[in-house]
Amino acid sequence: MRRVRYDTAGGPLFLEECLVPTPGPGELLVRCEAVGVTLPVVRKVTESAEPIPLGGEIAGEIVSVGAAVTRFRAGERVTGLCFGHGYADFALLGEAMASPVPDDASAVDAVALVRSxxxxxxxxxxxxxxxxxxxxxxxxxxxxxxxxxxxxxxxxxxxxxxxxxxxxxxxxxxxxxxxxxxxxxxxxxxxxxxxxxxxxxxxxxxxxxxxxxxxxxxxxxxxxxxxxxxxxxxxxxxxxxxxxxARIAREQPEKYERWRQELWRLFTEGVLRPAVHAGFALEEAAEAHREIESRSNLGKVVLVT
Structure with missing residues (x-):
């Protein structure tokens, strides 16, 4: 599979080929369809002393699940925050961070709506x-x-x-x-x-x-x-x-889930309209980061795999 990474602080970002990861206990393996680009991740690339995994919001179809997963199964569509390598064709998502994507919503809608x-x-x-x-x-x-x-x-x-x-x-x-x-x-x-x-x-x-x-x-x-x-x-x-x-997600999961459901309700009713500034290909991740750094985006910047 393809994955975006970098070797030194500040980049450059590049694509590499690597093995598809295996989900561990409580994890979902997701075939990514869309990946949200966030300012905190962009800042970490430029400011962290050591390279970090490029994580963020992902959305796509579950390929397989690890042990102890009870809420989801292969074939379902989910979105959530990936703390590992998210700029990739496949990514691991913790079950606690996953949210179902309604049938009438796209993966791009999901990453533009849920975490932000x-x-x-x-x-x-x-x-x-x-x-x-x-x-x-x-x-x-x-x-x-x-x-x-x-x-x-x-x-x-x-x-x-x-x-x-x-x-x-x-x-x-x-x-x-x-x-x-x-x-x-x-x-x-x-x-x-x-x-x-x-x-x-x-x-x-x-x-x-x-x-x-x-x-x-x-x-x-x-x-x-x-x-x-x-x-x-x-x-x-x-x-x-x-x-x-993140503190709400860890300490008040019921509130976190209630807010997620409310977001989808508002989306379905047309009250909340997530806007996507641009859909960049995975190999254009560096360009997507520059868009965030320049603060020229109108709405969410998304990578589409």
Missing amino acids: GLVAMGALEAARPGPGESALVTAAASGVGHLAVQLARARGAARVTGAVSDPAKAPFVRSLGADEVVAYDDPSWGAPVDYVLEAVGGELLTSAVAALAAGGRLVACSSGGGTVQAYDLLVGAKSVTGFQI
């Missing part, structure tokens, strides 16, 4: 949104952000603002239901909001906190780091909460 949607939904839940409140979503055109804009609207936000790196993304973000779109370097992000879903990190955290109304809540769900000044929180009685979806 879980992050967006979890961040929104952490913000504790109330009916009629206002929301701001950073990285609003990203794989997570474009779903967060739609979810905030579906949860009753009276006003949704999307923050983007490039003003050219504004028509796309407005098409998702955003009332306003601002660029990161705009001197003002408009009227203050009740909560911010922040998916960029770094220096943008300062602007995101400033965008909050008194008593507002910021949920940080980015791997980009950054620092928040305590004084900026104190003067407006504002708060910051960190959100990590």
